[in-house]
Amino acid sequence: MAQSEEVPSSEGDAEERRLIDRSAAGDQEAFRQLVLRYHRLVINVAFRALGEVALAEDVAQDVFIKVYKSLPTYRHDKPFKHWLHRVAANTVTDSLRRRRPVVSLDGLEQPLVSAGSDPQDVAARHDLQRAVRHAIASLPPHYRDTIALQAFGELSYDEIAKALDIPLGTVMSRLNGAKRLLRERLGDLVRPAEEANTA
Amino acid sequence: MLSHATTRDWLIPYADGMLAVDERRRIDGHIAGCASCAAELREVRELNLLLVTLPPAPPIAFAPFWLNLQAVLPQRRALRMPRIQPYRRLGIAFAMAATAVLVAAGSAFAAPAALPDNPLYPVKQLEEGVRLSLAPANERLTIQLQLANERLREAQAMASNHKPRLAEDSLRAFRVVVNDAAAGLKNSADPKVATRWSAKTPAAATMISRSNSWSKTRTTSSIGSNKRMRSRRRPPW
Numbered sequence: 001m002a003q004s005e006e007v008p009s010s011e012g013d014a015e016e017r018r019l020i021d022r023s024a025a026g027d028q029e030a031f032r033q034l035v036l037r038y039h040r041l042v043i044n045v046a047f048r049a050l051g052e053v054a055l056a057e058d059v060a061q062d063v064f065i066k067v068y069k070s071l072p073t074y075r076h077d078k079p080f081k082h083w084l085h086r087v088a089a090n091t092v093t094d095s096l097r098r099r100r101p102v103v104s105l106d107g108l109e110q111p112l113v114s115a116g117s118d119p120q121d122v123a124a125r126h127d128l129q130r131a132v133r134h135a136i137a138s139l140p141p142h143y144r145d146t147i148a149l150q151a152f153g154e155l156s157y158d159e160i161a162k163a164l165d166i167p168l169g170t171v172m173s174r175l176n177g178a179k180r181l182l183r184e185r186l187g188d189l190v191r192p193a194e195e196a197n198t199a
Numbered sequence: 200m201l202s203h204a205t206t207r208d209w210l211i212p213y214a215d216g217m218l219a220v221d222e223r224r225r226i227d228g229h230i231a232g233c234a235s236c237a238a239e240l241r242e243v244r245e246l247n248l249l250l251v252t253l254p255p256a257p258p259i260a261f262a263p264f265w266l267n268l269q270a271v272l273p274q275r276r277a278l279r280m281p282r283i284q285p286y287r288r289l290g291i292a293f294a295m296a297a298t299a300v301l302v303a304a305g306s307a308f309a310a311p312a313a314l315p316d317n318p319l320y321p322v323k324q325l326e327e328g329v330r331l332s333l334a335p336a337n338e339r340l341t342i343q344l345q346l347a348n349e350r351l352r353e354a355q356a357m358a359s360n361h362k363p364r365l366a367e368d369s370l371r372a373f374r375v376v377v378n379d380a381a382a383g384l385k386n387s388a389d390p391k392v393a394t395r396w397s398a399k400t401p402a403a404a405t406m407i408s409r410s411n412s413w414s415k416t417r418t419t420s421s422i423g424s425n426k427r428m429r430s431r432r433r434p435p436w
Contacts, residue, residue, distance in 0.1 A: 028269065028272065031272070032265055032269070035264075035265060035268065036261055036265070039259075039261060039265075040259075044255045044256050046256070047254075047255065048253040048254070048255065051253075053259065056256055061264075061267060061268050061271070064268055065268070065272065068272055068273070069273060128249065129249075129253055132249050132250065132253065133253075150250065151250040151251075151253060154251075157215070157217055172212050172217060175212075175215070176208070179243065182246055186246070186249075189249075190242050190245045190246045191242060191245065
């Protein structure tokens with residue numbers, strides 16, 4: 001199955017542009033090819049944010065429906081991938097906010113455990129990841145959207161700046177604020193094990 | 200040496216590798232002698248580790264994903280009007296105008312035979328009105344007589360088709376035309392026209408009286424009775 005997420009060449013860009021224009025005009029075959037290129041990326045973002053495959057697929061579907069509806073307004077002045085990242089980050093954080101937290105942050109006073117195959121370790125790691133996701137979802141929107149692009153989209157500072165159309169300095173400032181709040185809200189969970197044990 | 204506050208402000212971009220070499224060195228220098236900032240840096244790195252270790256999705260097949268997505272994609276885009284070049288717009292406008300003219304011409308040809316229950320009947324009335332208003336004075340009475348005959352023909356057809364209300368309307372129109380014609384005859388300065396028309400007016404007067412008596416019969420008998428109307432093969436004028 002061909003699933004290229006990056007199409008760096010100018011020929012690839014031209015082909016992508018053609019697919020975008022044809023999709024905007026209602027050509028579903030062109031849109032299928034566009035989805036084929038990016039569905040892995042979108043599902044990854046959704047899965048990192050939500051932690052469940054079925055839910056991630058549903059949200060990824062929502063992302064592509066939004067993209068399909070909005071394609072006529074898309075301008076080629078910014079890379080499609082950055083635009084897609086922005087739509088995906090907004091959709092997954094909205095979905096994350098709508099979901100009730102399954103695990104209370106107060107009940108998670110265990111320090112970060114090392115990755116292992118012990119069932120208890122796996123369960124603890126899942127709880128920890130869930131706590132991180134919900135802590136992100138509880139952030140103010142401008143922090144949440146920025147950190148979501150870094151944590152769920154794995155974008156660099158520069159890519160976040162392009163995706164959100166904001167200066168690099170603003171990205172740094174927002175990530176700074178977002179991570180400070182996350183550290184406050186996650187408490188001991190982000191304290192290294194030896195320090196948490198001695199505290 | 201950097202202060203605590205400045206160092207703390209820069210710890211996150213420092214941990215993310217976003218600082219220039221000289222800035223990094225200054226932070227390094229402060230952390231080396233400050234246990235508190237060093238501990239905070241460890242927390243920042245722990246948080247980063249948590250964020251980057253959110254796992255990617257397991258492999259997901261594309262085909263079922265696309266089929267599910269395709270089933271809910273909005274269809275309206277397929278109906279979008281294509282972008283049309285200006286010269287093509289002109290051509291399309293011309294074609295639409297030509298079509299409208301053809302339809303109007305077709306209606307005009309079909310309208311003269313239209314009866315009151317025909318959708319083209321208003322076109323016929325319009326055409327008659329135009330013809331009468333544009334006619335020279337010496338032909339006006341002749342046209343009015345033709346129109347009166349046409350109204351009688353329509354009334355007869357409507358009665359035969361069991362549409363008494365439309366038949367009555369046609370008779371009313373007939374009387375209006377004949378009265379207008381009679382008024383025009385009185386005022387006519389052309390003796391030829393007056394002679395020609397006066398030869399026909401007795402027949403018209405007879406028709407009026409017959410139509411009046413038929414109308415009275417209809418109003419006194421059960422007007423809406425289709426059975427009665429069916430039994431009446433011809434109207435009594």
